[in-house]
Amino acid sequence: MHIAFLTPEYPHTQVTHAAGIGTSIKNLTTALVTEGIAVTVFIYGQKTQEIINENGISIHLIKNKKYSFLGWYFHRKYIESYCNSIIKKEKVDLLEAPDWTGITAFMKFKIPLIIRFHGSDTYFCHLEERPQKIKNFWFEKLAISAADAFIAPTTFAGEVSKQLFKIKNKTIRTIHHGLDLAQFDNKTPAQFETGLILYVGTIIRKKGVFELPAIFAAVRQKNPNAQLVLIGNDSADIQTHSSSTWNLVAALFSRDDMKNVSYLGKKPYAEVQEYIKKAHVCVFPTFAETLGMVTIEAMAMQKAVVNSNIGWSKELITDGESGFLVHPTNHQLYADKIIELLQNNSLCHQIGTQARTRIEAKFDIKNIVKENIEFYxxxxxKE
Incomplete structure (x- = not known):
């Protein structure tokens, strides 16, 4: 079996961007190779045209091209032509692509096309209750219509996407993203920096970062020595059109609270793991996810997590057992759960232990990869 993936991102030094989509694909492709499956990864929008063979994975960097007219169409046809040439040459059996931006709109392949619901613009606009550009929906709808089947990382993401795109008579299989648990092994879970609250993720409105100043203010009323550390790329704000969401969020902290806040920007993956190990509590007050990779990574490292309670998160965490689930806008309750954990190390340890147990049961890539192979x-x- 030979499986190919089309993606705009992938964790590699020569790739221009990597985030949740890329991380989940790399986890899966690495596991597929271990199971004896041939894997090709097509990464579009790159600075160079190059083929890299690494750890049994054939990585094709597809150089970005600009067109003076109908670029959205000719760009896709260019990617389609390149992929089809390799698919034929290397005898690829199946292609997987993400839903985001509807990249496979206008593309045709002679092999099955599976779209995985990493999170479309349509999906995120729905969850955030904000308007969507008609063009964006059109591209994604066309891509969805041409797919043979779908994989959803949570049942919630699959059901919402099914309703939004009016998918009928096509299979939607729920298969969680998986983790190589050996890479998320915290041998000293009882060692952490007391009072350190950690947020990891893009600094963007949909991740709930605008809720953090009020939540942190409530935490410091009971724990004045608490520290808040944020790690992740800054981004433009879609509502105010500010070039920096962080600047907007920082302005919401009181001067006194801000003394206990550190924004570290983007950090290498290995460093992020070290900060997770240092954290007393990890917080993810997001409004829009399909799953939330960093949440399950923190849980795998036996961290007590206070997460959003929206849809998908209920498939990750059993509230009060393997973490806490609170709506991001309920600032006082969200703060109360953080305070409860900061003041009770025994509870922190218990929650962290049960979080690891849940990840081992639900998100171990050794089991997840077999589900993917079976579906592929x-x-x-069928063909």
Missing amino acids: QQMIN
Whole structure:
């Protein structure tokens, strides 16, 4: 079996961007190779045209091209042509692509196309209750219509996407993103920096970062020595059109609270793990996810997590057992859960231990990869 992935991102030094989509794809492709599956990764929008063979994975960097007219169409046809040439040459059996931006709109392949719901613009606009550009919906709808089947990282993401795109008579299989648990092994869970609250993720409105100043203010009323550390790329704000969401968020902290806040920007993956180990509590007050990779990574490292309670998160965490689930706008309750954990190390340890147990049961890539292979085989045999 030979499986190919089309993606705008992937964790590699020669790739221009990597985030949740790229991380989940790399986890899966690495596991597929371990199971004896041939894997090709097509990464579009790159600075150079290059083929890299690494750890059994054939990585194709597809150089970005600009067109003076109908660029959205010709860019896709260019990617399609390149992929089809490799698909034919290397005898690829199935192609997987993300839903985001509807990149496969106007593309045709002679092999099955599976779209994985990493999170479309349509999906995020729906969850955030904000208007969507008609063009963006059109691209994503066309891509969805041409797909043979779908994989959703949570049942919630699959059901919402099914309703938004009016998907009928096509299979939507829920298969969680997986983790190589050996890479998320915290041997000293009882060691952490007391009072350190950690947020990891893009500094963007949909991640709930505008709720953090009020939550942190309530925490410091009971724990004045608490520290808040934020790690992640800054981004433009979609509502105010500010070039820096962080500047907007920082202005919401009181002067006194701000003395206990550190924004570290983007950090290498290995360093992020070290900060997770240092954290007393990890917080993810997000409004829009399909799953939330960093949440399950923190849980795998036996951290007590206070997460959003919206849809998908209920498939990650059992509230009060393997973490806490609170709506991001309920600032006082969100703060109360953080305070409860900061003041009770025994509870922190218990929650962290149960979080690891849940990740081992639900998100171990050794099991997840077999679910993917089974589904891929079903789709290939259908042809």
